[in-house]
Amino acid sequence: MEINNIWSKLTIPVRESFKRDIQEGKVPELPYYIVNQDNLKKGIKDKILQIDGDRMTTSYITAAYGNGKTNVLRYLELFFNKTYPEYNIDIIYSRADPDRIDLVVFLLKKIEDTYLDIIIEAIIKSKKNNYNYPVFAYDFQESFAEIKEYTEKLFSTENTDELKELLYLGTGRLANKRYFDRFNLSHLKDYNRREILVLLLNLISYYGKYLVFGIDEVEKISERSKIRFNHFLTSYRELIDLFGKINGHYLIIAITEGEKVQRLEETNYAVYTRVREDIISIQPISKIKDKKELIEYLNEIFKTENDIEEVLKRVDKLDSLKISENRLLIQEISKILLSESSEEFQSLQKLLSDNSLYEEYEYTYDNLIKDDAFKNIHRKFFDPLEYYLDSHNRAEFLKKQERYFLDSISNEIQYFIFNEDKDNIENEFININELLNKEKNEDIKKIIIYSPSNLELNYSGFSEIEKQLLIIDYEPKELFTLLELYRQNIDLQESLDNVISSYTKNQL
Incomplete structure (x- = not known):
């Protein structure tokens, strides 16, 4: 196959939410060009x-x-x-x-979800062309002999409903013996799915x-x-x-x-x-020419018209910060291009060390593990949060079951996500929209979402409320530990205020 333009730049959307995602180094939202x-x-x-x-x-x-x-x-x-x-x-x-x-089995499900119509067309096309269909199944040699009967039945009809049902027998969606009896077929074994996958993939490529x-x-x-x-x-x-x-x-x-x-x-x-x-x-982007290329690309996205060489000089100084991830490099370049403060990333470990809290934190974290406290964290998290908010006179509108609280003074909603499964994101979108409808009588100025870092929640999924939104990437276990440490140690609360505030981007 001839493809000359792969890896070329693709059209970039103009959404502000897209730019915010890039600023935060959410790399999966920058699929329009691959640097280096x-x-x-x-x-x-x-x-x-x-x-x-x-x-x-x-x-x-x-x-x-x-x-x-x-x-x-x-x-x-x-x-x-x-x-x-x-x-x-x-x-x-x-x-x-x-x-x-x-x-x-995983790949068969993907094929079943989308490509059965193409497979049916390929079967009908091959029959019209008098194609030697056994080649799709390795001429029934070796283990493929076990699917000969099935393949012959597949090519014996052009009835699309029958073909679909036969394909379901092959993928395993229909596994009961009575379905096989209906076509006078021997029951396929799970191990035969490998040969079935070969057959179906060959039919898809035959289709083109x-x-x-x-x-x-x-x-x-x-x-x-x-x-x-x-x-x-x-x-x-x-x-x-x-x-x-x-x-x-x-x-x-x-x-x-x-x-x-x-x-x-x-x-x-x-x-x-x-x-x-x-x-x-x-590998991480490390060569000067590659950093320069990334700066030029981000400069183009943000339409900032910065002097590339000057930005490159500032980026080179970031090496001492040991930025080993490309997403962190994108964050820092974005800050420079947008003339934002490009401060060293404050890891939790550094925040704790700077406030002489590291040992106490580690001790509390270990005890929480021993007590199995992180299990069902989405339920246990809100008790120490309530204590913390009450200490700052903000706990009046905490809704534990719905995982949020409403700050009535600033008219801000703060919502917490604990599930790191990306397949659950759609459910969170639904929850947040329902929450906004519930609080529609309030003049909500800002929505703050705490999202597990691995979830990489992005602004592009919230286009309608993007201007009101702030996403804070966090680790639920870390914030839970900080809040428990705060609840258990009155003498450390002043120092912990600094840590919790910095950890949550001055939102808690």
Whole structure:
């Protein structure tokens, strides 16, 4: 396949909410251009150029948190799905699900959700063309002999309702024996899903459509349990071993490096030996030319017309701050371009140390762990918060069940999110809109949302109330510990006031 313009700049929206997200370094909201990462770009481009070939391919992308792996997947999604659909390449972005760890079954569900009509058209098209359909199932060789009966039944009808029901038998959506009996078919085993996936992917490529599966946040499986992660990797290996029987398509696995995630070669050496040439690591932006390119791009987005060389000099001085994440670099450059105060990031550890509270905090945090206090934190959090607010005469309108309080003096709502599952964001949007309707008689001046850092909640999702909104990224366990420490130690409250205020951007 010939694609010459991948990695080119894409059209940038003019929304103010978009600019605010960029200022806060929310990298997934900047998918319009990828700065640096030449190895990554080349690796992905080479695979995509082969996507209509006779073999499926894969990449295993690793990155530290905040360095832009999600950004890359979002760029591909925007490039192929929205900007250049004529390439007939679909990016299927999804986050890994710790409860669905068989990769083959996971991909079958994605296909079932969107591509059954295309598969049906491909079946009908192949029959009209008298195509040798057994090639879709590796000519029923080896383990594919077990799906011969099923495949023959699939190609014996052109009735779309029957075809859809037969496809549901293949994907596993219909698993009861009576459905198989209806078509006089033997019951398919779970292990046969691998061959079914090959069959369906070959039909999709025969139709002329090619899929890029981008599975993000795979570390979530590892964090749940090592056994689950190893099961996921085993299914990944089994799929890789079938790549030679699949015409085209591309699978990207993206994982955040961290203390809880073992290196691939240590976790599953069999997988590592198969993908070691396909591993791509995203590095922090460090070269002068790359920083300059990023400054130029952000300068263009913000329309600030700053002197690039002068900004670059100021950015170079930030190296001593040990900004190791690309998102933090974007934050600092944005502050400089917008003439905001570019102060050193005040980590909680530094705030505690500066106020001689580090040991007390660690002691309280450890005790909370021993007492299992972080379990159901969304319920327990509001008792120490109520004490803190009452100490500052602000607790009158605290609504614990709804997770917010209304400051009647400043007419501000402060709302707390605890769930880090990104699939829950839509529910939070609904809750916040309901909350605003509930308080519509109040002249609300500002809405402050405390959102877990990993959730990366952005302003773009709140376009109607964006001007009233302030999103504060936080760690619920950290703020809970600070509030408990405040409640338990009257003698430390003055110092803790400083820490809590700084931690919450002067909102508490």
